[in-house]
Amino acid sequence: MNGNPALVKYRADVNVASITLDAPQRRNALSTRMIGELREAVAAAVADPQVRVIVIDHTGPVFCAGADLKESAAAAGLEELPAAHLAELLADMCEAPKPVVVVARGGAKGGGMGLIAAADLVVAIHDAPMSFSEVRLGVVPAVIAPVVARKLSPGLMRRLFLTGESFDAVRAGTWELVTVAVDAGSVEERQRDLVERLLAGGPSAQAGIKALTAAPDLRERLREAAALTAEYFFSEEGREGVRSFIEKRTPSWVGLPAADRPDRSHPCAHSWPCPRSSRP
Secondary structure, rough: OOOOOOOEEEEEEEEEEEOOOEOHHHOOOOOHHHHHHHHHHHHHHHHHHOOOEEEEEEEEEEEOOOOOOHHHHHHOOOOHOOOHHHHHHHHHHHHHHOOOOEEEOEEEHHHHHHHHHHOOOOEEEEOOOOOHHHHHHHHOHHHHHHHOOOOHHHHHHHHHHHHHEEEEEHHHHHHHOOOHHHHHHHHHHHHHHHHHHHOOOHHHHHHOOOOOOOOOOOHHHHHHHHHHHHHOOOOOHHHHHHHHHHOOOOOOOOOOOOEEEEEEEEOOOOOOOOOOOOOO
């Protein structure tokens, strides 16, 4: 083991395993290391006979900003790409015989939306911003598509993937991505309520229900999707999209005049044109 602090915290109390994403300075971006620690935590919870429910929470104002783009930019092959490892984590969550609850106290993008879609139940702050933002990087959200498809209709998934548009947890709730959207002060109460409801069910029955409602060959489909995602990350367009994000500039394909390009450091950078602008 290295001397770096853990990116994921794990605690097993009576009946509940709490798994916490703990890299707030990186907006809990999914690096290969974080994904590995998450997989280890999920495996520990599944193996513990005292654990009935798995809760995935986070520190900091953002639930998960998606794949670690700096690591993705440096990747030279599939095994070095966080998306390839994300496929296994999503499969672990879906195949876990115990209910998995995600608590999103802040926003989520890309791979973070994959975690939300792979969960059985989700509690989120009502105004938490969410998006499938990959298209704006010139890549395809293939690796998360199999789990998102369990929740969204094909038409809606196509629209959200094509536009990369932002939506809040209330809207996500109408689409079944979020179980309950609440104000910040009610998160703990609603989380406890969901956990108590789950603990009222028989554990073997719940494992059977997850198996009964599972998507066929999900892990294999996720692996195939990860390979497709990699093709786009390693393409010229994908490389340009990731570089432009890291360099805080507009990607080359947008083609706006320099004076009209959004400033990515501006709070409205992902809602262009800026609603605060005085321009018509």
